[in-house]
Amino acid sequence: MLAMNKIKILGTTVIVIAATIVISSCKDKRSTGWEYAPNMYEHIAYDPDQKNDNFKDGKTAQVPPAGTIPVGFVKFDYPKTKEGYELAGTEVKSPLPQTQANFADGKLLFAHFCSPCHGLSGQGDGLVVQHGYPAPPSYSKGQSSRGGAMKDLTDGKIYHTITYGVNAMGSYASQLEPTERWKVIMYVHHLQTL
Numbered sequence: 752m753l754a755m756n757k758i759k760i761l762g763t764t765v766i767v768i769a770a771t772i773v774i775s776s777c778k779d780k781r782s783t784g785w786e787y788a789p790n791m792y793e794h795i796a797y798d799p800d801q802k803n804d805n806f807k808d809g810k811t812a813q814v815p816p817a818g819t820i821p822v823g824f825v826k827f828d829y830p831k832t833k834e835g836y837e838l839a840g841t842e843v844k845s846p847l848p849q850t851q852a853n854f855a856d857g858k859l860l861f862a863h864f865c866s867p868c869h870g871l872s873g874q875g876d877g878l879v880v881q882h883g884y885p886a887p888p889s890y891s892k893g894q895s896s897r898g899g900a901m902k903d904l905t906d907g908k909i910y911h912t913i914t915y916g917v918n919a920m921g922s923y924a925s926q927l928e929p930t931e932r933w934k935v936i937m938y939v940h941h942l943q944t945l
């Protein structure tokens with residue numbers, strides 16, 4: 752009997768406390784209530800949308816200076832034109848060391864991203880070509896549509912092609928990051944010799 756009463760009293764107390772918290776928290780809709788660790792609300796740093804007298808235009812969010820690049824971004828300052836392609840072809844060289852590991856990665860990436868059209872051995876006879884897609888020229892025996900033999904394509908020309916695409920071939924810039932492009936290129940150079 753006594754134990755039953757104790758549980759009832761405890762239960763009522765919990766309900767009363769909970770109701771008090773709920774009701775008191777609804778009282779003033781504009782109040783943030785009791786702030787735990789107020790530093791998280793009233794921090795020292797400026798918010799992007801806050802007024803800021805340190806800048807001439809009085810805004811915190813500033814446009815980055817011209818030429819700003821994100822951390823880790825690799826610049827490739829060659830336009831998507833024939834001239835950009837030719838210039839990249841003479842100036843841009845692979846920064847990757849010729850290692851077995853890079854070659855193996857390149858082979859795998861090529862199989863995934865390029866072989867559907869170019870074929871596993873780079874002869875331009877991939878699976879989609881067998882189903883009617885325009886055939887790319889063979890890396891070892893074909894002629895580039897931009898002049899010269901495919902086997903003579905340089906680092907920079909291939910990098911330009913992967914980055915921007917050419918005619919029926921789309922850009923692979925969003926699928927392959929710069930280091931991966933260089934690995935694929937290492938493998939394409941091997942296919943050029945077949």
Ligand code: HEC
Binds near residue numbers: 885895917918921935
């Ligand atoms: C959807 C099919 C397709 C895929 C996938 C593809 N290519 Fe191509 N590629 C082509 C075609 C078609 C051409 C010929 C385009 C032209 O010159 O008109 C070509 C041309 C090229 C050339 C020659 C460019 C030049 O300078 O003449 C290179 C190098 C090349 N591809 C590399 C790659 C690499 C590396 C990959 C994988 C990252 C790849 N391609 C993926 C279809 C493809």
